[in-house]
Amino acid sequence: MxxxxxxxxxxxxxxxxxxxxxxxxxxxxxxxxxxxxxxxxxxxxxxxxxxxxxxxxxxxxxxxxxxxxxxxxxxxxxxxxxxxDQEPRMDHTCQHSGEHILSGLASKLFGAVNVGFHMAEDYATIDLDTLLTHEQIQQLQREANRAVQRNVPVSCVVVQGEELENITLRKQAKGLTGDIRIVYFDEGNVDSCTCCGTHVALSGEIGYIKITSHMKYKGGTRIWFACGMRAVEDSLKNQDIVDTLAVRFSAKAEDVVSAVIRQGDELNAAKHQLRERTQQLQKYVAAELLEGAENINGTRLVMSLQQGGQMNELKTLAEKVTEQPDALAVLFAKNGDTLMYQLARGKGVKHSVRELIQAVNAAVGGKGGGRDDFAQGSAPISGASDVEGTVEQIRNYCKAVLKG
Ligand SMILES: [Zn+2]
Structure with a gap:
């Protein structure tokens, strides 16, 4: 040994x-x-x-x-x-000792049992079998730091395995034999359990216990926490985030949340308004496109190549155009290095755009598909691509299809 x-x-x-x-x-x-x-x-x-x-x-x-x-x-x-090495030992000891305090107090305050513990170089978690509310998490954090502040002693005793059944512990270990080490925080008032880890001598050495996050996990609660310098670094990082947002929103730190919510609301309202205006505008664009469309065998072929815009805007335009039963819409939009296309047919048009889009895919080197009345796709555009020329070729192809 x-x-x-x-x-x-x-x-x-x-x-x-x-x-x-x-x-x-x-x-x-x-x-x-x-x-x-x-x-x-x-x-x-x-x-x-x-x-x-x-x-x-x-x-x-x-x-x-x-x-x-x-x-x-x-x-x-x-x-x-x-x-x-002193520094990693101190860090690990600190996290481990903090885990004892959090687990011990979670058990005493809420009857929550620690069913899992994980420590990594940059985070530590405890899994509790009980779902704790946000208020309970805050209470746990306050009580844990009171235990730190009281600077209570941490002591170890070694007993024999068979003596364990007469000793009350937070976690009653079963089936252990030989020398068993029991660790007490504040003589068991904060925590008591069998443990082989390294611990601080006085809880004050931990400095600060911070629950950085918590979530529902397997019907209980998973807590992320940081102790000592990890907790200090986490606080500094979060303070930086709040300070940066406060400057960006020209608000005091305590007003940042309401400033962010207000701006989010304003943005949503602006998006809604933009959507409505775009719809109105598309009505006029659709009318203009229909006006200039070629009529081939009773079908109006509406083709256009737009600069910029989003797929949903192109879709709205195609819907507006094909409100006319005799319209066949083959619409393109260049957005950065992507060519988007929407194909749609009015109720009176027999040709399937699901078939037509195969020819478009092949011509532009793109991917797309859909139904007989509606299809969409996109293709990458390289610097050498002659998009305008390709759209003209597709126009000629569509005309030939409509002529039968
Ligand atoms: Zn321990």
Whole structure:
């Protein structure tokens, strides 16, 4: 078994003897008799650090052994100094300790059980089995920070597995044997559970616990949270967002939300008005196009190539044109490097535009389809494309089809 030097006081360094060294993909795995490097377990990330001159990028548990992933080999039997990197340890310890406080208080306040914990380098989550309201989340956050502010002690005791059934814990672990470590926050007033992670000695070291987000998850609640410097960085980032919006909207920070909502409402009203005006305008454009259309065998062939516009505007125009039963609309619009087209027929026209659009697709190198009375498509336009010439070719093709 590998003795854990960090177990009681969170020690970052220790002296050890190398017991084994195995070449693996990407480096070497080193086993020592004792280690101060925390291996990934219980949802907490692995420490990084050094064993002698070797850089340790990760450590893993294999039963009671800890294997360290190293960038170089170290001979068996050699005495080494092991040092865990302080900053990541402090960060992981902080998140993990914050998780205890949030989970302990969620249980005490709302009877919500922690059913999952995940820690990554840039976020941490807790899954609770109970759906909490926004107000409850806020209450949880306030109580968690009161526990931080009270600077309560964090203590560990080691008991034997069989003693566990006589001890009341937040999470009653079953089937554990041998030495079991129990962690108490404020002697159990905040939290108590079996745990192998690293913890702060006093809750005040966490500094700040921030719930950054929450959502309904599997009938319960998933909470995203940040502790210590992560929480500070998150607050700074959010303050920047609010400040930028406040400048952009010429509003005080507390008025930003109403300013954004107001502008959204104005934008929606303007879009609605634009849609109505466009519809009115399309009526005139349609009348003009029908006026200039060629009549072939009783069908008015309405073709046009517009600059700019959106597909839905082209669709509205095609609908207006084909309100006339004898109209066949073949409408194009160039928008940036895309050519859009809408084909539609009036009620009295027999030719299927679903068939006609196949010829258009082939001529412009585009994709499109639809029904017998209505079809649409688009094609990319390259710098060398002669769109006007191609539209003329399509006109001639349509005329030939209508002439039969
Ligand atoms: Zn723990």
């Amino acid at each position: 590998t003795k854990r030097a960090y177990y009681n006081d969170g020690a970052l360094s220790c002296e050890a003897v190398v017991l084994d060294c195995v070449a693996v993909e990407g480096g070497y795995e080193i086993l020592t008799d004792v280690t101060s490097i925390f291996p990934e377990s219980g949802g907490q990330l692995s420490d990084t650090g050094r064993i002698g001159d070797a850089v340790i990028s990760h450590a893993r548990e294999d039963g009671e052994l800890v294997w360290h992933m190293a960038d170089r080999a170290i001979e068996k039997g050699i005495k080494v100094t092991i040092v865990a």
